[in-house]
Amino acid sequence: MGLGDKFENKAEELKGKTKEHVGDATDNRDLEAEGKADQAKAGVKQAGEHVKDAVRDVTDK
Numbered sequence: 645m646g647l648g649d650k651f652e653n654k655a656e657e658l659k660g661k662t663k664e665h666v667g668d669a670t671d672n673r674d675l676e677a678e679g680k681a682d683q684a685k686a687g688v689k690q691a692g693e694h695v696k697d698a699v700r701d702v703t704d705k
Contacts, residue, residue: 650693657686 660682667676 650690653686653689653693657683657690660684660686 660679663679663682664676665679667673667679
C-alpha cells in the first residue's frame with residue numbers, strides 16, 4: 645500500500661468520527677452508527693497495511 649492509500653484510510657476514519665459526533669449531537673442514531681462503521685472499516689484497512697509493511701520489512705532484510 646502506498647502513502648496515498650494511508651491518507652485515504654485516515655480520511656475515512658476522520659469522516660467516520662465526524663459522522664459519529666454529528667449523529668450524537670443531533671440524536672441521529674443511524675448516522676452515529678454509520679460513523680462507527682466507517683471508523684471500523686478504516687481501522688481494518690490500516691491494520692492490513694501494518695501487516696503488509698511488517699512483511700515487507702522482514703523480506704527486505
